[in-house]
Amino acid sequence: MLVSLENAGICRSEKWLVRGVSMTVDRGEIVTLIGPNGSGKSTTAKMALGVVAADEGVTKRKDKLHAKYVPQKLRLNSNLPLSVTRFLRLTDSADKVQIHSALRATETEHLAAVQMSNLSGGEFQRVMLARAILNSPEFLVLDEPVQGVDYNGEIMLYKLIEDIRDSLNCGILLISHDLHIVMSKTDRVICLNGHVCCSGTPAKVASSQEFKSLFGDRAASGLALYEHHHDHEHLPDGSIRTDKRTKTQNNVSSKNLVSNDVDEANENV
Amino acid sequence: MFDDFFSRALIGGFGVAVVAGPLGCFIIWRRLAYFGDTLSHSALLGVAIALLLELNITLSVFIVSVLVALMLLLLQKRASLSSDALLGLLAHSVLAIGLVALAFMTWVRVDLMGFLFGDILAITTVDLALIWGGGAVVLAFLAKIWRALFAATVSYDLALAEGNKPDQVNLLFMVLMAAVIAVSMKIVGVLLITALLIIPAAAARRFATSPEQMAVIAIILGIVSVYIGLNGSLEFDTPAGPSIVVAALACFVLSVLPVNILRKRTGRSQKNLKDPDVGVS
Numbered sequence: 110m111l112v113s114l115e116n117a118g119i120c121r122s123e124k125w126l127v128r129g130v131s132m133t134v135d136r137g138e139i140v141t142l143i144g145p146n147g148s149g150k151s152t153t154a155k156m157a158l159g160v161v162a163a164d165e166g167v168t169k170r171k172d173k174l175h176a177k178y179v180p181q182k183l184r185l186n187s188n189l190p191l192s193v194t195r196f197l198r199l200t201d202s203a204d205k206v207q208i209h210s211a212l213r214a215t216e217t218e219h220l221a222a223v224q225m226s227n228l229s230g231g232e233f234q235r236v237m238l239a240r241a242i243l244n245s246p247e248f249l250v251l252d253e254p255v256q257g258v259d260y261n262g263e264i265m266l267y268k269l270i271e272d273i274r275d276s277l278n279c280g281i282l283l284i285s286h287d288l289h290i291v292m293s294k295t296d297r298v299i300c301l302n303g304h305v306c307c308s309g310t311p312a313k314v315a316s317s318q319e320f321k322s323l324f325g326d327r328a329a330s331g332l333a334l335y336e337h338h339h340d341h342e343h344l345p346d347g348s349i350r351t352d353k354r355t356k357t358q359n360n361v362s363s364k365n366l367v368s369n370d371v372d373e374a375n376e377n378v
Numbered sequence: 379m380f381d382d383f384f385s386r387a388l389i390g391g392f393g394v395a396v397v398a399g400p401l402g403c404f405i406i407w408r409r410l411a412y413f414g415d416t417l418s419h420s421a422l423l424g425v426a427i428a429l430l431l432e433l434n435i436t437l438s439v440f441i442v443s444v445l446v447a448l449m450l451l452l453l454q455k456r457a458s459l460s461s462d463a464l465l466g467l468l469a470h471s472v473l474a475i476g477l478v479a480l481a482f483m484t485w486v487r488v489d490l491m492g493f494l495f496g497d498i499l500a501i502t503t504v505d506l507a508l509i510w511g512g513g514a515v516v517l518a519f520l521a522k523i524w525r526a527l528f529a530a531t532v533s534y535d536l537a538l539a540e541g542n543k544p545d546q547v548n549l550l551f552m553v554l555m556a557a558v559i560a561v562s563m564k565i566v567g568v569l570l571i572t573a574l575l576i577i578p579a580a581a582a583r584r585f586a587t588s589p590e591q592m593a594v595i596a597i598i599l600g601i602v603s604v605y606i607g608l609n610g611s612l613e614f615d616t617p618a619g620p621s622i623v624v625a626a627l628a629c630f631v632l633s634v635l636p637v638n639i640l641r642k643r644t645g646r647s648q649k650n651l652k653d654p655d656v657g658v659s
């Protein structure tokens with residue numbers, strides 16, 4: 110276990126921002142937080158990192174946890190003379206080779222000497238991710254890591270996140286609005302709306318009533334494709350469980366979707 | 379060569395410039411100019427207390443500055459209180475209290491101008507030892523916490539999440555600032571310490587591509603300003619502090635002036651200084 114929250118909550122000015130959050134992140138697992146804006150995702154991530162102390166409940170972190178954090182917002186003072194390379198070494202020392210490989214993984218080697226204040230939004234996010242994967246962290250918290258990244262970059266970065274999980278065997282807490290990505294690449298999903306609405310495997314969450322009422326039928330029906338895909342794989346006798354709502358879609362496109370990749374899934378949104 | 383007052387002033391001034399450079403960079407990066415003002419203005423209160431209790435002035439100023447810094451840190455933690463207005467109020471009230479307290483002590487003859495604007499004639503060999511000894515200690519601590527302090531400057535949350543201890547280094551930074559104020563008071567005077575801290579650093583910004591580089595350039599520009607300022611002070615019989623600050627300002631203006639030439643040289647990697655709080659003290 111890297112991090113665990115038990116019934117944890119944060120209260121500010123007599124208002125609970127989030128409450129009753131229970132979750133664990135283990136090595137080699139991607140746990141995703143989803144939920145509408147203001148539902149307490151970033152707050153929960155900070156609680157998991159220990160950046161804010163829980164006002165209620167219990168938070169535990171592995172001793173000397175080597176964590177890296179990609180916050181949702183990082184506003185750099187324009188008076189900071191800070192190159193990409195120096196930024197990568199912000200909290201960790203690293204040699205040229207390590208820096209180069211982190212930059213290469215996010216396709217940003219050409220930016221090594223550029224000042225952080227001169228990066229575009231998408232370049233900035235890639236560099237943030239490069240910094241996060243430097244020196245093999247045990248625990249990664251990625252708060253909307255691909256905001257502003259171009260279409261191909263987004264797919265590449267999500268692939269990278271998955272690869273990192275596999276190659277470094279680190280635990281990842283991901284916050285994302287890309288529901289399709291979440292459902293296809295994540296081990297567990299926690300759906301927040303000030304509290305935990307529902308949580309579990311992507312298939313379980315996508316089919317839950319809470320998820321449907323939070324994200325609407327449209328999102329739910331798109332994602333039900335995955336639900337089918339997952340159910341199909343998980344049933345021991347090989348049979349396909351079809352509920353009434355997803356049946357038509359399954360008939361139309363289940364062949365394609367079993368070998369689905371990200372681009373196609375996105376087009377269905 | 380320590381015999382003549384002018385050499386002592388120069389050597390003392392150089393010592394101050396060496397510690398002021400890196401700390402001044404952090405003041406700019408953290409937008410603490412007003413904070414620094416509040417802290418340095420409280421130095422006069424330290425002087426009053428020293429005279430009242432017959433303590434060493436530098437030590438007393440250091441202690442009072444540390445206490446004020448701790449108070450400011452506490453106020454800053456309660457975010458809603460750390461407004462500009464509050465800092466402005468504090469900065470000038472502590473100065474006023476110091477002035478009033480000194481005026482009450484009719485039994486001591488105080489060279490108020492010396493404390494406010496610096497007094498190169500008053501620098502003794504003991505002061506030199508304090509400036510260089512204290513400066514060396516400050517630099518040693520700063521070097522030790524440099525990475526963590528810089529990380530906490532870039533982002534408190536990030537530093538905390540990744541295992542640094544931003545509260546500890548922020549606290550130590552405040553203590554270091556108090557120390558610099560205490561040792562530089564005699565050279566520049568309480569009213570202009572912040573200026574000596576931030577103007578060389580602001581001038582360095584333009585030439586620097588890394589934080590470490592900016593600190594070194596700020597030191598060099600600080601030394602140049604002290605040299606020119608003190609010579610000017612001797613030549614034209616002007617107060618030491620303001621003369622040094624005017625010299626530093628000249629460096630800053632020069633650093634901003636040849637816009638086109640510099641922009642061509644440094645290309646994409648430069649962005650101009652554009653924060654209103656920087657040049658102001």
Ligand SMILES: Nc1ncnc2c1ncn2[C@@H]1O[C@H](COP(=O)(O)OP(=O)(O)O)[C@@H](O)[C@H]1O
Nearest residue numbers: 121122126144145146147148149150151152153
């Ligand atoms: N320090 C704070 N004080 C008061 N309210 C806060 C604070 N931080 C966040 N909030 C509020 O808490 C809610 C949840 O915020 P956040 O966790 O950032 O949401 P999300 O990341 O899910 O969009 C928002 O309504 C936000 O306005």
Ligand SMILES: [Mg+2]
Nearest residue numbers: 150151152181
């Ligand atoms: Mg958020």
